[in-house]
Structure formats: C-alpha cells, structure tokens
Amino acid sequence: xxxxxxxxxxxxxxxxxxxxxxxxxxxxxxxxxxxxxxxxxxxxxxxxxxxxxxxxxxxxxxxxxxxxxxxxxxxxxxxxxxxxxxxxxxxxxxxxxxxxxxxxxxxxxxxxxxxxxxxxxxxxxxxxxxxxxxxxxxxxxxxxxxxxxxxxxxxxxxxxxxxxxxxxxxxxxxxxxxxxxxxxxxxxxxxxxxxxxxxxxxxxxxxxxxxxxxxxxxxxxxxxxxxxxxxxxxxxxxxxxxxxxxxxxxxxxxxxxxxxxxxxxxxxxxxxxxxxxxxxxxxxxxxxxxxxxxxxxxxxxxxxxxxxxxxxxxxxxxxxxxxxxxxxxxxxxxxxxxxxxxxxxxxxxxxxxxxxxxxxxxxxxxxxxxxxxxxxxxxxxxxxxxxxxxxxxxxxxxxxxxxxxxxxxxxxxxxxxxxxxxxxxxxxxxxxxxxxxxxxxxxxxxxxxxxxx
Numbered sequence: 001x002x003x004x005x006x007x008x009x010x011x012x013x014x015x016x017x018x019x020x021x022x023x024x025x026x027x028x029x030x031x032x033x034x035x036x037x038x039x040x041x042x043x044x045x046x047x048x049x050x051x052x053x054x055x056x057x058x059x060x061x062x063x064x065x066x067x068x069x070x071x072x073x074x075x076x077x078x079x080x081x082x083x084x085x086x087x088x089x090x091x092x093x094x095x096x097x098x099x100x101x102x103x104x105x106x107x108x109x110x111x112x113x114x115x116x117x118x119x120x121x122x123x124x125x126x127x128x129x130x131x132x133x134x135x136x137x138x139x140x141x142x143x144x145x146x147x148x149x150x151x152x153x154x155x156x157x158x159x160x161x162x163x164x165x166x167x168x169x170x171x172x173x174x175x176x177x178x179x180x181x182x183x184x185x186x187x188x189x190x191x192x193x194x195x196x197x198x199x200x201x202x203x204x205x206x207x208x209x210x211x212x213x214x215x216x217x218x219x220x221x222x223x224x225x226x227x228x229x230x231x232x233x234x235x236x237x238x239x240x241x242x243x244x245x246x247x248x249x250x251x252x253x254x255x256x257x258x259x260x261x262x263x264x265x266x267x268x269x270x271x272x273x274x275x276x277x278x279x280x281x282x283x284x285x286x287x288x289x290x291x292x293x294x295x296x297x298x299x300x301x302x303x304x305x306x307x308x309x310x311x312x313x314x315x316x317x318x319x320x321x322x323x324x325x326x327x328x329x330x331x332x333x334x335x336x337x338x339x340x341x342x343x344x345x346x347x348x349x350x351x352x353x354x355x356x357x358x359x360x361x362x363x364x365x366x367x368x369x370x371x372x373x374x375x376x377x378x379x380x381x382x383x384x385x386x387x388x389x390x391x392x393x394x395x396x397x398x399x400x401x402x403x404x405x406x407x408x409x410x411x412x413x414x415x416x417x418x419x420x421x422x423x424x425x426x427x428x429x430x431x432x433x434x435x436x437x438x439x440x441x442x443x444x445x446x447x448x449x450x451x452x453x
Contacts, residue, residue, distance in 0.1 A: 011032045020035075021033055035183065036183075037189045069083050069085065070084050070115070070117065073108065073110070073112070074262075074271075076262030076273045080235060080256075081235075086232070086255045089202070090195075091231065091235065093210060093211070094214070094234070099239065099246060102134070103134070103138065103270050104237075104248075105210065106121075106131075106270070107270050118144045118165040120165040124176055125175055128147045128149050137268075152179060153178050153194050160205075168201075170209065171212040173195065176194045181193060192226065192227070195230050228251075232253075235250055236250075236251055245266070245274065248262040248264065260301065261299045261302070263280070290377045291374055292377070293373045293388075294389045294390070294413075295307075295369070297362050298366070303409050303411070305416055306356060306357070306362065307357040308356060308357075310353065310377070310378045312353075312375060313350060313353075314350055320347070321353075322336065322353075331365075331368070335368060336375065338372070338445060343372075343398070354375070369392035369448060373449065373452055376449050377453075385419075388422065389413040391421075400447075402427050410423070410431045419437060420437065424441065424443075425441035
C-alpha cells in the first residue's frame with residue numbers, strides 16, 4: 001500500500017513545507033500553516049479517466065453549449081452571476097452565519113423546480129426534517145428537489161452519479177469529508193480534495209454545483225486560499241444580520257462581471273429583491289440636519305444613491321479621533337488633510353466621524369466630494385440643499401477629478417427627484433443631455449464648498 005505523506009500548507013498563500021512553521025516565508029503571515037495529507041494514487045477519484053489519454057481539439061471545432069445559462073428566478077442573483085448559472089460551473093457562496101445563504105439556496109431550488117430542473121440538496125448541517133420546516137416557512141413547494149443529509153462525500157458522490165441532477169447544492173463544504181483521508185472535516189486536506197472531486201464531477205457530467213462556504217472572523221472564506229481559485233464563481237453575502245437588507249457581491253466570476261451587486265431584503269417569506277435600491281438606501285433620511293450629503297456610486301452598471309453622514313466634535317484630548325464606517329479609513333484621513341490644507345478648515349482639534357448609511361461598504365473614489373462636503377457641513381454647521389447630489393474624486397492638490405459614467409449617475413439623481421447636482425467640471429459636457437436637473441461643474445474643493453453653501 002502506498003505511503004501517505006504529510007506536509008504543511010499556508011492558508012493565506014498556499015506555500016508548502018514538510019514541517020510546521022510559525023511564520024510563512026512567502027507571504028509573512030503568522031500561524032497560517034495547517035497539516036495536509038497527500039492522497040495515495042487511486043484515492044483521489046477519477047482514476048479511469050487519468051488512464052485514458054486526453055486528446056486536444058481545435059477551438060473552432062468545439063460546439064457551444066445549448067441553453068448554457070439557467071435563470072435562477074431571482075433577477076438580482078442573475079445580475080450578479082452574469083445572466084444565470086452556467087452549465088457545469090461551480091459557484092461558491094460565502095457569508096456570515098445567519099445572513100441568508102441557505103434561504104437563498106432554497107429559493108433557487110423552488111425557481112428551478114418551476115423550470116422542470118432536478119436539484120439535489122446535500123446538507124451536512126441539517127436533517128431533512130429541518131430543511132422541510134424551513135421550506136414550509138418560506139412557502140416553497142418543489143416536486144423535483146431531493147434532499148440528502150450526509151457528511152460523507154463518498155456517499156454524496158455516488159448519489160450524484162445515480163441521480164444525475166441538473167444542479168447540486170452542497171451545504172457546506174467544511175462538513176464534507178473523504179473517508180480515505182485521516183484528517184478531520186474542514187481541514188485543508190479535506191476541503192481541497194473534496195472540492196477537487198466536485199470539480200471533476202461538474203466538468204465531466206456537465207452538472208452545475210453550488211457550494212456553501214463558512215467564513216472566518218476576518219470575513220474571508222475558511223479553508224485553503226486555493227479553494228477560491230478552483231471554483232468558477234465566488235459570491236459573498238454582506239450586510240448586518242440585524243438589518244433587513246442583504247447585498248450579494250461577486251468577487252470572482254469567470255462568466256461575467258465582478259462589479260455587479262444584488263440587493264435583497266430579508267422578510268418572513270425569505271429574500272425579497274429590491275428593484276430600486278437607491279430609494280431603499282435613502283429611506284429614513286433626516287431633514288434640516290448639517291453633515292448629511294447625498295452621492296451616487298456605480299456598482300457595475302447600476303447607479304446607487306447613498307447618504308454620507310459626518311459628525312465633527314471638539315475634543316480636549318491631544319489626539320483627535322478619526323472614524324469611518326463603510327469607507328476606507330485611510331481615504332477619510334487623506335480627505336481631512338486636504339480640507340485643512342486646501343480649504344483652510346482647522347480640524348486638528350476636532351474628532352471626525354464619517355458614516356455611509358445602510359451598512360454598505362463602497363471603495364469607489366467618486367464618494368470623495370460627498371465626504372468632503374459632509375465634513376465641511378458638520379464643521380461649519382451649514383446645511384446643503386436637500387435636493388442636492390454630489391459626486392467626484394478629490395486629488396491631493398484639492399482638484400475635483402472626472403469619474404466614469406457621470407450621465408447615469410445624474411439620471412438616477414433626477415429620477416429620484418433631486419434638483420441640483422455638483423460634479424467635476426471635466427464631466428460637464430457628458431452630462432449636458434440630462435433634463436430636469438441643474439448640473440454644476442466645479443474644479444476644486446473651494447469651488448465645491450462655495451457652490452454647495
């Protein structure tokens with residue numbers, strides 16, 4: 001019998017070594033090495049295929065798949081996936097516990113059942129009775145959904161081979177284990193080998209697979225980093241569990257854009273799509289309060305109206321606090337320095353807090369102008385016009401730089417009833433065709449504050 005070899009793999013970068021190390025010599029991370037066991041020949045599955053010589057074929061001779069995408073019944077999810085689930089693809093869904101991953105999967109099962117698609121739901125965390133209770137609560141009835149409560153991947157693999165479903169859902173990958181491996185479920189070896197065999201099944205039999213992955217306390221997927229490289233699409237559920245909305249974001253997609261987001265609301269009957277997320281994000285906005293500014297961000301091809309809030313408070317301590325929620329902290333610190341230097345606002349003795357309402361996280365630089373205006377409004381106690389929207393990137397010299405897709409941003413603002421929009425001068429010509437809103441182009445932070453107040 002072949003000998004099982006042991007090695008250690010870094011969870012962060014995949015560096016391999018024959019002994020455990022406290023610090024990874026490749027990426028510099030500490031305490032990231034986990035024991036991995038190499039499978040002997042014959043235990044990894046698919047040995048018959050490896051014995052058969054593979055022959056390359058010309059690209060022009062390859063016939064495309066018919067009906068290559070299957071719609072999920074949720075327009076927001078289809079938007080993130082690029083139009084639907086591609087046949088033979090592997091989709092990895094991650095998110096915090098209780099965020100709504102299992103609820104989303106059951107709703108997908110219900111929609112595919114209406115399309116006469118067969119689905120196999122493999123759960124290593126819930127019994128069939130528990131899944132039935134959740135389906136009844138959500139009002140989901142499906143006659144083509146089969147449920148298998150099993151943690152042994154060998155049994156799950158045999159069931160998939162016998163049933164030949166159109167879609168396989170595995171909830172979750174960290175609970176699956178291969179009996180031939182001595183390591184525990186959820187270890188680097190088990191997750192890697194299980195995903196490798198799932199990939200083999202999906203590509204060989206042209207079966208779509210959705211995998212649920214646990215996340216660590218840092219928010220990244222648990223298990224080896226190579227897990228994200230092996231699958232075709234990686235989706236993350238974002239949002240506070242106590243809040244009603246959820247945001248689905250693609251961080252990897254071989255068959256579509258990674259810039260699109262889907263917005264859902266958690267209700268008693270499951271996840272409900274938010275068709276107008278801009279109006280949803282602006283609900284509950286306070287009137288006649290300084291320090292609040294409306295801006296428009298682009299998530300893929302979708303414009304999203306957001307509220308930026310700021311609070312500037314005098315401090316008696318020598319070190320003023322700077323805090324940000326929903327935006328990059330270093331970016332906020334940079335913009336405060338620009339205000340002090342270019343707009344002559346003395347903020348060195350004031351605590352500055354910046355918040356992006358709704359719990360959403362945005363990294364787009366077009367929010368710079370709104371952040372600058374919100375801080376200035378809170379500092380001077382002056383209130384911008386309620387019908388004003390602002391966007392633009394701020395440079396270190398205080399200039400307002402152009403942003404992409406300005407016309408879509410202004411159109412979204414006009415659709416929601418905003419009457420004025422301050423934007424970079426360089427985008428003024430692009431937005432001249434939008435009707436029903438006054439557009440003001442500015443070149444610097446000083447001009448921005450003068451036009452707003």
